[in-house]
Amino acid sequence: MRNDFYPPGSVRALLNTDSVTPQTRDILNGRLQKKEIINPCFFNKEMFVTLRHICERLIPQPNRLHKVDLPGFLDEMLFKGEGNGWRYNQMPPDNEAFIKGMQGIEETSKLMFDAPFILLDITNQDKVLHSIQKDLAPGKTWQTIPSNLFFEELLAQLVEIYYSHPQAKEEIGEVAMADANGWQKIGLNELEPREPKALNK
Amino acid sequence: MKLYSENEIVDAVVIGTGAGGAPLLSRLAKAGLKVVALEAGEHWEPSKDFATDEVSQAKLFWTDERLSAGEDPLHFGNNNSGIGVGGSTLHYTAYVPRPQPDDFHLYSDFGVGVNWPIGYNDLEKYFDEIEQFLGVSGPADYLWGAKHKSSYPLPPLPLNGAAQLMKRGCDKLNIKTSPAANAALSAPYFQKDIGWRAACTNRGFCQAGCTIGAKANMDVTYIPLAVYHGSEVRSKSFVTEFELNNSDNISAVVYSFNGKMQRQKCKNVFLCAGAIETPRLLLINNIANSSGEVGKNFMAHTGMQVWGQFEEDIRPYKGIPGGLISEDTHRPKDADFAGGYLLQSIGVMPVTYASQVARARGLWGEALLQCMRGYNHTAGINILGDCLPYPNNYLELSDEMDSRGLPKPRIYFSIEENERRLNIHAEKILREIWSAAGADDIWSYNRNAHTIGTCRMGNDQQKAVVNSEGKSFDIPNLFIADNSVFPSALSANPALTIMALSLRIADCFLDKMKHR
Ligand SMILES: Cc1cc2nc3c(=O)[nH]c(=O)nc-3n(C[C@H](O)[C@H](O)[C@H](O)COP(=O)(O)OP(=O)(O)OC[C@H]3O[C@@H](n4cnc5c(N)ncnc54)[C@H](O)[C@@H]3O)c2cc1C
Ligand code: SF4
Numbered sequence: 001m002r003n004d005f006y007p008p009g010s011v012r013a014l015l016n017t018d019s020v021t022p023q024t025r026d027i028l029n030g031r032l033q034k035k036e037i038i039n040p041c042f043f044n045k046e047m048f049v050t051l052r053h054i055c056e057r058l059i060p061q062p063n064r065l066h067k068v069d070l071p072g073f074l075d076e077m078l079f080k081g082e083g084n085g086w087r088y089n090q091m092p093p094d095n096e097a098f099i100k101g102m103q104g105i106e107e108t109s110k111l112m113f114d115a116p117f118i119l120l121d122i123t124n125q126d127k128v129l130h131s132i133q134k135d136l137a138p139g140k141t142w143q144t145i146p147s148n149l150f151f152e153e154l155l156a157q158l159v160e161i162y163y164s165h166p167q168a169k170e171e172i173g174e175v176a177m178a179d180a181n182g183w184q185k186i187g188l189n190e191l192e193p194r195e196p197k198a199l200n201k
Numbered sequence: 202m203k204l205y206s207e208n209e210i211v212d213a214v215v216i217g218t219g220a221g222g223a224p225l226l227s228r229l230a231k232a233g234l235k236v237v238a239l240e241a242g243e244h245w246e247p248s249k250d251f252a253t254d255e256v257s258q259a260k261l262f263w264t265d266e267r268l269s270a271g272e273d274p275l276h277f278g279n280n281n282s283g284i285g286v287g288g289s290t291l292h293y294t295a296y297v298p299r300p301q302p303d304d305f306h307l308y309s310d311f312g313v314g315v316n317w318p319i320g321y322n323d324l325e326k327y328f329d330e331i332e333q334f335l336g337v338s339g340p341a342d343y344l345w346g347a348k349h350k351s352s353y354p355l356p357p358l359p360l361n362g363a364a365q366l367m368k369r370g371c372d373k374l375n376i377k378t379s380p381a382a383n384a385a386l387s388a389p390y391f392q393k394d395i396g397w398r399a400a401c402t403n404r405g406f407c408q409a410g411c412t413i414g415a416k417a418n419m420d421v422t423y424i425p426l427a428v429y430h431g432s433e434v435r436s437k438s439f440v441t442e443f444e445l446n447n448s449d450n451i452s453a454v455v456y457s458f459n460g461k462m463q464r465q466k467c468k469n470v471f472l473c474a475g476a477i478e479t480p481r482l483l484l485i486n487n488i489a490n491s492s493g494e495v496g497k498n499f500m501a502h503t504g505m506q507v508w509g510q511f512e513e514d515i516r517p518y519k520g521i522p523g524g525l526i527s528e529d530t531h532r533p534k535d536a537d538f539a540g541g542y543l544l545q546s547i548g549v550m551p552v553t554y555a556s557q558v559a560r561a562r563g564l565w566g567e568a569l570l571q572c573m574r575g576y577n578h579t580a581g582i583n584i585l586g587d588c589l590p591y592p593n594n595y596l597e598l599s600d601e602m603d604s605r606g607l608p609k610p611r612i613y614f615s616i617e618e619n620e621r622r623l624n625i626h627a628e629k630i631l632r633e634i635w636s637a638a639g640a641d642d643i644w645s646y647n648r649n650a651h652t653i654g655t656c657r658m659g660n661d662q663q664k665a666v667v668n669s670e671g672k673s674f675d676i677p678n679l680f681i682a683d684n685s686v687f688p689s690a691l692s693a694n695p696a697l698t699i700m701a702l703s704l705r706i707a708d709c710f711l712d713k714m715k716h717r
Contacts, residue, residue, distance in 0.1 A: 005574070024254055027254050058565045085265065085267060085277045085279070086275070088270075088274055152560055152563070159559040159569070162555070163552045164552050172573050172574055174576060176405065182403055183404065184403070186519040188362045188513045
C-alpha cells in the first residue's frame, strides 16, 4: 500500500484561481467556512457528544487545528432529511435508524464495559465499534436494527462527508476541482504543474 | 420551445426523458406529431448549474427512497438512477459498446434465460444511426461482435492511467483490448438542427455530470433535436395517474407540477420512466398487468470491480473514466456458466471511491485514511456481464408511503448459481490482470449495477407486458420504451440498446399510423 503525504493547503491555494469554476469554488468555500455546530438539531445533546467520540475513532483527525466537523455535517444532513434514494429493507427509515443506532451503541458499551461510550478508553471504544460492525454486539436494540447495516450506513455517510471536504482532499492530494480548463496530461505519471506532489517522493 | 395546452389532445405524451424517452420523443416530433414530454426532474443548464463536486451533484440522482431486499440488496441512488431532463444519461459513463448478436438468444444457446422477440438485425441500423448522431468516439475497427456497417465517427478518446494499466496487464496475459466506444466527443462535433458540441476536456467527472456538453447525454442530443422539431419538454412534472376511457385507452396523464395536480389529454402514451418507476406507476394504477408480469424478472448486470494500487501516479480524477474495453470474455471457452461478460477500465471520483471502501471493505480509522492516501495510485477494472431473470427477483409496492403519498417500491434481488460462477471466473481474471500490471493491495467489490427488466417484451401475452414493438398487450395506446422491456440483461452496457429500441418503437408506431 502507498502511504503518500501531501502538503497542506494545496486545494485552498487553487480555489481562488481560474482553474476552478465559480460554482465549484462556492461549494467548496461553503464547506471550508461552515461554522462548527455546537447545538445539534437532529440528535440530542448527549448523543451528539457520543457521536463526536465515535467520529474520532472512525475518521481520526488528531493534528488538525480546524477539524472537519463530521458530527455537525451529519446532524445537518439528517435534520434536512435528504435521502440517498434507497435503504436496506431490514433497516427502518434513516431518522429512526440513526437514533436507534446511537442508542444501540450506548447499550452495547454498557453491556460490554459497564460504562457509557465516551468514558471508555480508545481500545474499548474500538472493541465496541468492531462488535457492532461485525454484527456481534450485545444489546436489545440490535434485534430491531441489524448493527452491521447501521455501522455501514454511519461509516459511509461520514466518509462521504469527509472526502468532500477540501481539507481531506488536501490530505490525499486530490485536486479534481481544478478542472475549469480541463486536463491535458492524463497518462501514467503525467502531472500538470497545479497538481500537488507527494512529500515523501 | 413550442407549448401545448393541457386541453389540447396531443398525439403523444412521453413520460421520462432518459435513454428510452428522448430518442423517440425526437422521432415522433420529427414526424410532425404533437408531443409533450413529462419529466419529474429539472431541466439543468450544466455550464451554470453543475459543479465539480460529487455531493452537490447528487441532485442528478433519483432520491425518492426505494427499499432494497433480497440476499444481495442493490444500492440504488448514485449507483443506478437519475432524475432530470436526460434521466440517468446525465450521469452515465457513456460506454456504448453494441451488444453482440448472440446476446439476443441466450435461451437457444444455453437453455436458460429467454430469447428476445427481436434480434441484432432489427436494431443494427439504429446502432449505426445513433453512433453517428451522438458522435461516438471509438476505434476504426472494432475487434468483437458483428462487423459494423459504418465506423465510429470520431477517433478514440485518450487513455487515462487506469486504461493504460489495464492494457499493460492484458497485454501480458494475451487478452486483447481496444479503446472503448464512448459517447463523448474526442473532437468538436457538429449536428444539423443542434449545432456544435465541444470536445471532452478529460475532466473524469462524467458520473457527476458533464459541464461542457461533450458527453452525449440526452439533454444535449435527442432532447434539443426533439425541441427543434416542435416537441414540448415539461420538467418538474411528476406523473402519478392515468385516466382511461371506455375502450380501455389512456385518455389523459395526471401529474404534479409545483405541488399542483395537472392533466394532459393525449392519444398515446410512451412510458419511459426506467425499470423501477415504470412498473411502479403501472402497479400503482393497476393497469397493463393482465399477465401478472409487471415488476417481475428484475435483473442487474454482474458488475464486479477489482481495485489495486500501483507505484505509478494515476490521479483517477483525470481522463474519461470509460477508456479501455475487452470482450475476449464474451463467451469464455472454459466457462461453467451461461452467457459472459466484458472487461472495462474505470476511473473513479474520490467520494465514490471512499464510499465503496467504507461499504465494501469496512475500513475505518487509520486503515481507512491510509487506503485513501493511496487514492492517487488507485485504478480499477470492472466487468459487465449477464444476469439471468429469476422468479425471486422482482419489484413490489410496499405499504410505506413516500412524501408524495405513493407507495415506496421494494426490490428483491439475489444472485444465483450462474452469476456466482460468472463472478468467480471474472474475479480470477481481473486479479490476474492487475497482478500482471504491477498492482498491490488488490481487492474486489462484488456488485451489481443497472436496473433491467420488470416489463418484459415478448410474443406471448401471458408471459410478457409488451409486444416486440413495445406496445402493451392490454392498453392499445400505451407503449413502454426503456430498460424495463429487456427480456435478458445483455452482456453490454445498456444505454445504446435502450436508445435503439426507443427509435425502433417510434418507427413501428409511425409505420402503423401511416397504414391506419
Ligand atoms: C453511474 C452510472 C453510470 C452508468 N454508465 C453507463 C455506461 O457507461 N453505459 C451505459 O450504457 N449505461 C450506463 N449507465 C446506465 C444508463 O444510464 C441507464 O441504463 C439508462 O439511462 C436507462 O435509461 P431509461 O430510459 O431506462 O431510464 P432513465 O435514463 O433513468 O430515465 C428515466 C427518466 O424518467 C423520469 N421519471 C421517472 N418516473 C417519473 C414519473 N413518475 N414522472 C415523470 N418522470 C419520471 C426520471 O426522472 C428519468 O429522467 C450508467 C448508470 C449510472 C447510474
Ligand atoms: S470527461 Fe469529458 S465527457 Fe466526461 S464529464 Fe468530463 S468533459 Fe464531459
